[in-house]
Amino acid sequence: MKRGGGWPIPQPGDVLSYAYLWAREADAGQEDGLKDRPSVVVLATQETGDRLRVLVAPVTHRPPERPEDAIELPPLVKRDLGLDRARSWIVTREVNSFRWPGPDVRVIDDGTPFYGAIPDWLFLRVRASVGTWAGRGIRVVGRSE
Template sequence: MPIPRPEPGLVVSYAYLWRHEHNRGQEEGRKNRPCVIVLAVAKAGGDAVRVTVAAVTHTPPPADAVALEMPLKVKMSLGLDDERSWIILDEVNQFDWPGFDLRSVSGRRHSYAYGFIPPRLYDEVKTTLLEASAKRKVKIVPRD
């Protein structure tokens, strides 16, 4: 199955490792979940791309978390369920693409990606992440 180009706004299936899991010494995410590619930067001197992904979860974020609710219309266009979900932006995973934890989308054996979030939502994700990063509220979990 072909691996997609890592483009900002693409939602991929990924074994996301939460920061609290990483802090306990876990190396593998417990669950494959949709994750939004928020940043993809070519590394100097080669073909490698460093990717930053934000998890999508059904669990409502705590009041002090940095997160955006994913609109139902967007979820439906990606083929996700109709439950409320949030893009968590105060912690992210980073890895060299495609990494070890990219997974095929459940029910779509031949694809790693759900599709793209709309540009307007991506702009909101990017702006929110940059603002949180400037305030040192974003924790990075390295995955390679």
């Protein structure tokens, strides 16, 4: 089944171009993310009817303050996704939640928002880390209701 621009429904592990709104920005009253960035789909769940809720974790070049807050994105995975060569991390301590496709999803060069997907072994690490934070105060910023 396809939605939004004829795009496929995102699957956990997919990497999307997304205008991510950091929790600190939302706390300061911002409503829009300042930068389009790769974001990893952590969860995609069916809501009532045909609505789909997606949770994404952001990818950033900024090293985490604490190692347990993020997982480094390996250079070969970055290459396979078509991303730059600079070190990057998937932040697992906060996520954005939105209805698919939502106005904050951004189209990249190929006409879709999809860079590709991270390998299963890496997704399992991301999911486990997000799950750990879910029990200890993960920040979920709700978007585009």
